[in-house]
Amino acid sequence: MHIRPEAAERHTLAVTVDNEAGILARIAGMFSARGYNIESLTVADVTEDASVSRITIVTSGAPATIEQIIAQLDRLVPVHRVVDLTDTGPHVAREMALVKVAGTGDHRIEALRLAEVYRARVVDATTASFIFEVTGGPEKIDKFTELMREVGLVEVARTGVAAIARGKDPL
Known part of the structure; x- marks a missing residue:
């Protein structure tokens, strides 16, 4: 009996973070260290005082891998929130x-x-x-x-x- 691996799905993640030096490197390093691929990455400050940034990441993986990515992003200290826009809805x-x-x-x-x-x-x-x-x-x-x-x-x-x-x- 052959078990098929779950198909990779493309997910768009919205990550709200403190706008501080090194956060982008920490997030990219987390992806790299675990062998996850970033297909697209955009960053911009989203508050009037430029204290918070929003990082939009497009990545692919099996549902379990996406859950793991979200959990690991959530554990990073300057991360406020991670939302999987693909699962959230339209x-x-x-x-x-x-x-x-x-x-x-x-x-x-x-x-x-x-x-x-x-x-x-x-x-x-x-x-x-x-x-x-x-x-x-x-x-x-x-x-x-x-x-x-x-x-x-x-x-x-x-x-x-x-x-x-x-x-x-x-x-």
Whole structure:
């Protein structure tokens, strides 16, 4: 009898922390030491006096692994709260990417056509290249960059995921 391992699931975690030097390194170190992967990481202060930051982490793992990650994050001293937005319910997740595409002729025309379909804005243009700004869910960004590979993708810079729970209540 063969037992199948649980499939990895992608989870978005919102971690509220004291805004102090070294906290990001401690969190990244916790992930690294235990062999967990961080797929996306964004950080910003969220209070008027800049005393509290919100760290949004996208990671993948089996449900037991995600529970372990949350428990270990909760144990770090400057962590106020860890919320698994994926399990909490509906949430909005967005990311922004700058996508550089080089090409002439038909490739240039196709890049512009695809950008229009994906509502990407041209933020820089030369006679040989474009830089597009595209915003949306991570899947949209992935698909846009995949399509741009076919018409001359040169480089991609992504912000990482910003996410927030839907509804009137704060985390």
